[in-house]
Amino acid sequence: MMVRLRFRLNHEDVEIHVRDPASTLLDVLRDDLGLTGTKSGCAIGYCGACTVIVDGEAVPACLRMVGLLEGREVRTIEDLGGPEGLDPVQAAFVKCAGLQCGFCTPGHVMALRALLDEEPEPDDERIRRTVDGNYCRCTGYVKILDAAREAVALQKAVAVRNSRAGAATSPEGRRR
Amino acid sequence: MTADLNRGKEPMTAGFRGKAPTPVDVTREVPTPTRELPVTGLPSGRVLPPPIGSAVERIDAAEKVSGEAVYAGDVRLPRMLHGAVLRSPHASARVVRIDTSRAERLPGVHAVITGADTARIRWGAFRPDLYPLAIGRVRYVGDEVAAVAATDAETARRAAELISVEYEVLPAVLGLDEALAEGAPLVHDDAPGNVAHEFAFDRGGADEWFARSDVIVEGVWQSARQWHGSIETIGCTAEWSRDRVTLWVNTQTPFLARQRYATALGLPTRSVRVIQTEVGGGFGGKSGDDNTSVICAILARRAGRPVQLLNTREEEFLASRPRTPMRCRVRLGFTSDGLVTAKDLDLIADNGAYTGKSQAVLGAATVRHDALFAYRAVRARSRLVYTNLVPTGAFRGFGNPSADWAVGQAWDLAAARLGIEMPDLLLLNAVEEGGVSLHNHRIGSCELKQCIRKAATAIGWYEKRSNPTPHRGFAMGVSVHVSGRRSFGDYDGSSAIVRLTEDGRAVVITGEGEIGTGARTTLAQIAAAELGLAVADVTVTRPDTDLTTHALGALASRVTYVAGNAVKRAAAQACERLLAAASRQLGRPASELRVEDGLVHAPPALGEDVPVRLPVGVVVRAELYRPNGEPVVGLGSFDNPSEFPDGVRYGNESGAYNFAAEAAEVEVDPATGAVTVLELAAVVDCGTVLNPPLAEGQVEGAIAQGIGMALTERFDWAGGAPTRPNFVDYKLPTSQIMPRLHVEFADSYEPTGPFGAKGVGEIALDPVASIVASAVADAVGVRVHELPITAEKIFWGIRSATDRRDGDRR
Ligand code: FES
Ligand code: FES
Numbered sequence: 001m002m003v004r005l006r007f008r009l010n011h012e013d014v015e016i017h018v019r020d021p022a023s024t025l026l027d028v029l030r031d032d033l034g035l036t037g038t039k040s041g042c043a044i045g046y047c048g049a050c051t052v053i054v055d056g057e058a059v060p061a062c063l064r065m066v067g068l069l070e071g072r073e074v075r076t077i078e079d080l081g082g083p084e085g086l087d088p089v090q091a092a093f094v095k096c097a098g099l100q101c102g103f104c105t106p107g108h109v110m111a112l113r114a115l116l117d118e119e120p121e122p123d124d125e126r127i128r129r130t131v132d133g134n135y136c137r138c139t140g141y142v143k144i145l146d147a148a149r150e151a152v153a154l155q156k157a158v159a160v161r162n163s164r165a166g167a168a169t170s171p172e173g174r175r176r
Numbered sequence: 177m178t179a180d181l182n183r184g185k186e187p188m189t190a191g192f193r194g195k196a197p198t199p200v201d202v203t204r205e206v207p208t209p210t211r212e213l214p215v216t217g218l219p220s221g222r223v224l225p226p227p228i229g230s231a232v233e234r235i236d237a238a239e240k241v242s243g244e245a246v247y248a249g250d251v252r253l254p255r256m257l258h259g260a261v262l263r264s265p266h267a268s269a270r271v272v273r274i275d276t277s278r279a280e281r282l283p284g285v286h287a288v289i290t291g292a293d294t295a296r297i298r299w300g301a302f303r304p305d306l307y308p309l310a311i312g313r314v315r316y317v318g319d320e321v322a323a324v325a326a327t328d329a330e331t332a333r334r335a336a337e338l339i340s341v342e343y344e345v346l347p348a349v350l351g352l353d354e355a356l357a358e359g360a361p362l363v364h365d366d367a368p369g370n371v372a373h374e375f376a377f378d379r380g381g382a383d384e385w386f387a388r389s390d391v392i393v394e395g396v397w398q399s400a401r402q403w404h405g406s407i408e409t410i411g412c413t414a415e416w417s418r419d420r421v422t423l424w425v426n427t428q429t430p431f432l433a434r435q436r437y438a439t440a441l442g443l444p445t446r447s448v449r450v451i452q453t454e455v456g457g458g459f460g461g462k463s464g465d466d467n468t469s470v471i472c473a474i475l476a477r478r479a480g481r482p483v484q485l486l487n488t489r490e491e492e493f494l495a496s497r498p499r500t501p502m503r504c505r506v507r508l509g510f511t512s513d514g515l516v517t518a519k520d521l522d523l524i525a526d527n528g529a530y531t532g533k534s535q536a537v538l539g540a541a542t543v544r545h546d547a548l549f550a551y552r553a554v555r556a557r558s559r560l561v562y563t564n565l566v567p568t569g570a571f572r573g574f575g576n577p578s579a580d581w582a583v584g585q586a587w588d589l590a591a592a593r594l595g596i597e598m599p600d601l602l603l604l605n606a607v608e609e610g611g612v613s614l615h616n617h618r619i620g621s622c623e624l625k626q627c628i629r630k631a632a633t634a635i636g637w638y639e640k641r642s643n644p645t646p647h648r649g650f651a652m653g654v655s656v657h658v659s660g661r662r663s664f665g666d667y668d669g670s671s672a673i674v675r676l677t678e679d680g681r682a683v684v685i686t687g688e689g690e691i692g693t694g695a696r697t698t699l700a701q702i703a704a705a706e707l708g709l710a711v712a713d714v715t716v717t718r719p720d721t722d723l724t725t726h727a728l729g730a731l732a733s734r735v736t737y738v739a740g741n742a743v744k745r746a747a748a749q750a751c752e753r754l755l756a757a758a759s760r761q762l763g764r765p766a767s768e769l770r771v772e773d774g775l776v777h778a779p780p781a782l783g784e785d786v787p788v789r790l791p792v793g794v795v796v797r798a799e800l801y802r803p804n805g806e807p808v809v810g811l812g813s814f815d816n817p818s819e820f821p822d823g824v825r826y827g828n829e830s831g832a833y834n835f836a837a838e839a840a841e842v843e844v845d846p847a848t849g850a851v852t853v854l855e856l857a858a859v860v861d862c863g864t865v866l867n868p869p870l871a872e873g874q875v876e877g878a879i880a881q882g883i884g885m886a887l888t889e890r891f892d893w894a895g896g897a898p899t900r901p902n903f904v905d906y907k908l909p910t911s912q913i914m915p916r917l918h919v920e921f922a923d924s925y926e927p928t929g930p931f932g933a934k935g936v937g938e939i940a941l942d943p944v945a946s947i948v949a950s951a952v953a954d955a956v957g958v959r960v961h962e963l964p965i966t967a968e969k970i971f972w973g974i975r976s977a978t979d980r981r982d983g984d985r986r
Contacts, residue, residue, distance in 0.1 A: 034252070036249070040249070049407050080242070094237040097231070101408070102692065103692075131911045142914070
């Protein structure tokens with residue numbers, strides 16, 4: 001017996017049929033929807049590699065039962081950037097060499113994206129707390145923190161540019 | 177105090193005093209006076225061609241930040257199945273009977289395999305002792321017994337649980353002492369006394385030099401299994417086409433892996449093709465010593481469909497090859513004025529149930545550290561011992577961090593006994609360019625003394641040590657690493673092909689690969705610099721054993737140095753051929769031509785006043801599109817100028833050595849014993865820094881792993897296995913625990929390196945655990961001898977010291 005579920009994924013309506021509504025969002029994204037940008041590092045909610053944004057909140061996809069997502073809004077790394085260029089958070093990671101193997105990167109990027117959506121100018125303590133929620137085995141976090149701070153600056157620059165141009169305030173807004 | 181503090185700044189000409197006997201002219205063996213070091217900010221004043229030394233963005237950054245990069249688990253093939261492995265729950269047992277029928281009946285299952293379905297061949301990098309799936313016996317909790325391929329991973333896992341195995345439990349050896357005890361059960365019948373490998377030497381006459389020593393320090397230190405903890409676990413996707421299998425693997429070493437996997441599968445090497453996927457962290461753990469890919473290949477053959485097999489995080493803790501724990505008894509001798517005389521090492525390493533690379537790890541732990549100092553004599557006895565525990569192997573630093581854990585702390589004890597500040601003691605004994613160790617390490621470029629001085633300055637050693645703060649302590653340590661090592665046969669070379677394209681780019685064809693360090697980016701920089709192209713116009717291939725050059729891959733900090741040289745030579749030849757073609761096309765001597773910014777430049781032709789500029793792509797196309805036209809391709813190769821060490825580890829293992837000095841300040845909470853590493857300064861001599869942010873990233877990441885090894889990474893064990901093998905128990909360092917880091921590079925230039933560069937990937941990890949322990953001892957007087965350094969151990973150490981003091985008073 002398949003269970004039908006409908007939710008918003010990266011600004012599109014999706015309808016999926018799963019055998020087990022207790023399947024994790026992580027498995028459904030990766031195996032059923034082919035969105036492999038979200039990574040699995042531990043599958044127990046510890047490492048943050050699978051971080052996605054659900055209704056504006058950064059959450060580990062490995063702990064979210066897909067059956068509870070009916071009607072909700074999910075954003076994954078695939079939603080960021082696009083033909084117009086990278087999201088400011090992504091651009092900051094590139095600029096600051098905030099990645100090595102890159103396996104933790106989508107998770108870090110999504111966690112910071114959620115933070116900046118909620119608070120465009122977070123203080124350093126909040127930045128630190130956000131980065132502290134995700135493991136990285138490669139970088140020692142120095143350049144991830146650099147990237148996080150740079151992301152705030154880049155985002156501000158984008159906001160200023162957009163308000164001058166009188167355009168929508170974010171790439172997200174534009175796409176909606 | 178002041179006199180001591182200034183010692184390091186005086187010329188080091190002190191000879192042996194006191195008990196030094198007269199017949200030996202010891203003054204000739206003493207390090208020569210420190211020479212003035214370059215402080216130019218450039219590698220010894222050299223001018224480097226762009227983009228060498230600049231912060232070039234990683235060529236793979238965009239695909240990684242966007243989630244597009246394809247890691248092992250992201251490979252998708254039509255009709256692909258998913259695998260799962262059944263593992264032994266016993267540390268030692270005989271496999272009496274396996275019944276797979278229930279698993280086979282589960283809907284969705286396409287293949288179930290056991291040892292009977294394998295070629296029954298034992299394999300391994302140095303000592304072949306591992307079957308792809310158990311044959312008759314299991315030797316540790318986690319040993320692979322059977323495997324399943326099914327339509328999805330969940331079904332495969334459920335099917336694996338349906339396989340019933342009857343075991344006859346056998347006595348196990350769960351520690352070094354048990355393994356070495358008289359009459360201990362044998363892990364492998366062909367390893368009497370459970371010794372997998374051993375060697376011993378006495379170079380220079382240790383007893384004689386200890387007899388001449390004024391101060392002797394001694395101690396025993398125990399290191400622990402440390403897991404790589406790459407956020408991506410080990411994984412493989414296999415697909416057969418007739419008698420040939422293609423494996424998409426997140427391996428660091430595709431060519432070495434192919435060779436070993438072919439052996440394990442009972443196939444000729446030509447029947448296996450390995451393609452490297454994106455690698456989500458390696459650190460030695462993905463260098464082809466485990467069974468995952470082998471099992472995946474057998475499943476795919478059985479199922480007649482592609483199969484993907486990924487370790488779960490729990491399995492990664494059982495199936496990968498963590499750092500080899502070692503018990504090290506160290507004795508060091510010194511003259512009263514601080515010159516080191518002799519070192520005696522008794523080393524017992526825990527191999528676990530299978531050998532992998534631990535044999536080579538043991539070798540490195542035994543000898544490499546000795547390249548740091550002018551020891552007069554070194555004696556060692558080293559044994560690799562089988563236990564019924566998780567097999568161990570290569571982890572960043574190889575044997576160095578375990579050896580440093582012991583030897584570094586022994587040096588710290590010596591500094592205290594001698595009353596000499598650690599930086600001064602190290603400066604007094606540190607190796608210099610031209611030094612030759614007792615094991616024939618021939619030291620080329622060496623700025624170890626510069627590293628020590630800069631690290632001392634960075635941490636504020638002398639000021640802070642003269643105004644001590646309660647419960648805070650300092651320590652310093654040094655380390656040496658190779659830039660490539662001759663280990664797999666008498667070859668540590670690399671070759672590369674540089675193809676210039678008709679659209680004006682360069683494609684660097686090399687099989688070395690990328691595991692996250694940025695190797696492909698630095699190789700692109702090297703090619704770009706040599707060719708006069710922009711880095712954006714250089715592509716570096718991913719390894720494919722069918723398509724790229726043969727390469728040993730990412731191990732032993734070798735890629736920058738060994739592959740960098742090969743790429744540089746290939747690019748130079750391509751450039752030469754390009755200019756020869758341009759010379760023919762323009763009718764100008766090649767000596768008048770040069771390439772810059774993607775253009776071939778020539779001075780104005782006779783009677784003209786505009787210089788000639790021809791896009792590289794135009795020259796390449798014209799060279800191709802003519803009768804009997806040819807592509808513009810360069811080939812380059814480089815073999816590390818090193819020696820294959822003999823059975824007792826004598827031989828110059830690398831053509832270039834990298835050095836580091838690190839200093840730490842820690843604070844201990846006397847009420848709980850909790851340690852905070854406040855600051856850590858690391859100064860590294862890696863020759864020319866090709867790309868500063870990437871090199872810094874290597875140092876910062878290595879230090880983080882060192883902090884984890886020192887403080888947070890541990891398991892509770894029961895019955896020979898970690899009780900909860902996941903990140904909840906095994907704590908990787910998070911950003912919060914990281915100290916303030918001060919990372920710096922020595923002004924240095926390695927003449928045999930590409931643009932003066934040496935390796936940098938591993939060295940910064942080596943001294944961290946040791947200096948954290950020594951700094952704790954400095955802070956609260958408690959010396960920890962067994963990793964990790966926990967609050968508990970320190971708390972009880974402080975308590976028993978207080979009790980002793982109170983007892984004395986009573
Ligand atoms: S995979 Fe979800 S937190 Fe680790
Ligand atoms: S970049 Fe490798 S885990 Fe973070």
